[in-house]
Amino acid sequence: MPAMLIIYTTLRGRTGQMVAPIQEAIEGEGVSCTVRRVEEVTWEEMQAADGIIVGTPTRFGGIDWQLKRLFDVTAYQDYPGPLAGKVGGAFTAGSRPGSGAELALLNTIHVLLNHGMIVQGNAFGAHYGPVWQRGLTDEEIVETCRRWGHLWAHLELRLAGERPPAERAAGHH
Amino acid sequence: MPAMLIIYTTLRGRTGQMVAPIQEAIEGEGVSCTVRRVEEVTWEEMQAADGIIVGTPTRFGGIDWQLKRLFDVTAYQDYPGPLAGKVGGAFTAGSRPGSGAELALLNTIHVLLNHGMIVQGNAFGAHYGPVWQRGLTDEEIVETCRRWGHLWAHLELRLAGERPPAERAAGHH
Amino acid sequence: MPAMLIIYTTLRGRTGQMVAPIQEAIEGEGVSCTVRRVEEVTWEEMQAADGIIVGTPTRFGGIDWQLKRLFDVTAYQDYPGPLAGKVGGAFTAGSRPGSGAELALLNTIHVLLNHGMIVQGNAFGAHYGPVWQRGLTDEEIVETCRRWGHLWAHLELRLAGERPPAERAAGHH
Amino acid sequence: MPAMLIIYTTLRGRTGQMVAPIQEAIEGEGVSCTVRRVEEVTWEEMQAADGIIVGTPTRFGGIDWQLKRLFDVTAYQDYPGPLAGKVGGAFTAGSRPGSGAELALLNTIHVLLNHGMIVQGNAFGAHYGPVWQRGLTDEEIVETCRRWGHLWAHLELRLAGERPPAERAAGHH
Numbered sequence A, B, C, D: 001m002p003a004m005l006i007i008y009t010t011l012r013g014r015t016g017q018m019v020a021p022i023q024e025a026i027e028g029e030g031v032s033c034t035v036r037r038v039e040e041v042t043w044e045e046m047q048a049a050d051g052i053i054v055g056t057p058t059r060f061g062g063i064d065w066q067l068k069r070l071f072d073v074t075a076y077q078d079y080p081g082p083l084a085g086k087v088g089g090a091f092t093a094g095s096r097p098g099s100g101a102e103l104a105l106l107n108t109i110h111v112l113l114n115h116g117m118i119v120q121g122n123a124f125g126a127h128y129g130p131v132w133q134r135g136l137t138d139e140e141i142v143e144t145c146r147r148w149g150h151l152w153a154h155l156e157l158r159l160a161g162e163r164p165p166a167e168r169a170a171g172h173h
Helices: A019-028 A043-048 A065-074 A101-114 A138-159 A165-169 B019-028 B043-048 B065-074 B101-114 B138-159 B165-169 C019-028 C043-048 C065-074 C101-114 C138-159 C165-169 D019-028 D043-048 D065-074 D101-114 D138-159 D165-169
Strands: A003-008 A032-037 A051-057 A087-093 A118-120 B003-008 B032-037 B051-057 B087-093 B118-120 C003-008 C032-037 C051-057 C087-093 C118-120 D003-008 D032-037 D051-057 D087-093 D118-120
Touching (some): A003 A043, A019 A032, A019 A051, A019 A138, A065 A101, A087 A101, A087 A138, A101 B101, A138 C138, B003 B019, B003 B043, B051 B138, B065 B101, B087 B138, B118 B138, B138 D138, C003 C019, C003 C138, C019 C032, C019 C051, C051 C101, C051 C138, C101 C118, D003 D019, D003 D138, D019 D032, D019 D138, D051 D101, D051 D138, D065 D101, D118 D138
Parallel strands (some): A087 A118, B003 B032, B003 B051, B087 B118, C003 C051, D003 D051
């Protein structure tokens, strides 16, 4: 069973609230999902995971400094190589539209790509990852997180050579 | 009197609706403001302006192709130089949070910076320019457009060596 | 056999020179690779491909307007959906360091992600795709293009459930 | 006399080598220029400066984590407002073309814009700020740093209502 790892930090709690629906959606697809805060995750856990999803509060159009330190320092020790070929993804909570949430998301994705990770976009909603901004209801953000959890798990299964449960149930061969 | 130029195109009308409040706010500060659609603006008008504000619909995380053509082809004929030192800015209308509106805004700003233009951010609201996304009321988006119109006019006046009317009225010397 | 499609345009010929080594590397891995200029590619060809690699000259920190039109207009007709789940990638030729080549590359990748495509980074060299800038020898840029061709083909094969030839030859199971 | 502040950190010494030619060029235009490492700069110095130039090593397509912490934590205490209206700029040293140097530069500029700062591009060379990459000679990078130092000083003088020395000498009125 492929294993994913969510690493996050939260400023006012909203990024933290996005973790549970993402984790549940990933596990619902038959992919294990460990959750760690930025202060507690270990380099061994990062190397062991098949995919890493990073949750950052929107901080001045970029990734939170503690998460950046994780990649600049911790993940740098054996660079390049250890994270290459893993699935990567990001989610963020900003404030109002135009507050820099998308920039923070892409800044995070650029870090993951730099490490050689594999990232998928989504044509059907939040295109680059789940974004919480004012104007979305709680139901909408939970739904967005769930859809992205499914997408990440499906990508992980596809790369592992397995079909997602939904396709199996539907009889796709 | 400094002169600004708004160049825009619109897909479903929302980017177009942002033009009037921006123009009114700029003119309210004593800066003239001409509005042109991308199909009608001339290279002479662009060169004559002291500042250029570009309004683009959010198109796949980037500037609309017609506006890009304007800078890739029309503004390229005497490049580099003609637009250097002018004030630049951008605004966009996207759909829901995460739809790429901020990326489109910054992609547009990167084009303007590449031409040597001067861009200011805003610490107090939409940080990089007015962004219309679902979840903002009409009043909020008009207010955001007005504030950015003031900011662009103030920057224009400051670069022209004049104090904005508000500061004059308040007796700042 | 998975099928990739390279779509490109070139300003002074350098982006065009990057096409052949990328195509050869992709085909060398057992993946077919069709090449089309932006003026000649059809929407049917784009939909039929398992992966699309876009080559753009560096134009003011962004993708060339003709390529943008292809995605804004041609690929928009059945959006969202038709390109989702395909491999995506980009390459560019700029001038000197700082000329906007990386921004053009990422702007292009953001378009592909917006369409739901799958993008991989590279920890070992040019991190986001092949970039030609002054200071690289012809041998170096050909080598970079080849490595990226291999990476894209391997990703395509992995997603198609096949092992790349190199792994098969090495006896990996 | 306007006062600028350079804040930087360096990984292997190259970003640090860019500081002196930038500082000299700024001072040569009649603008004072203080230099501080990220560990030693104070919030009072940042608030007192008329302009802030940030030098970061290229770290995974983004700003160095220590510099990010400076803006996320130190500069956040009185946010929004204290840095608004100041001149901003960035420089970076990466490795080879495609190594993420431009992304790091723009990520840094996005932070400065988010704080309300004023940023200018350059049509004539490195468009977004000085970038050191393999393939540039020492003379070229020093020349690029000097030109950007002049540009930043001129923008500072223009915003302060003064003409740069070169324009005064040339008799422009």
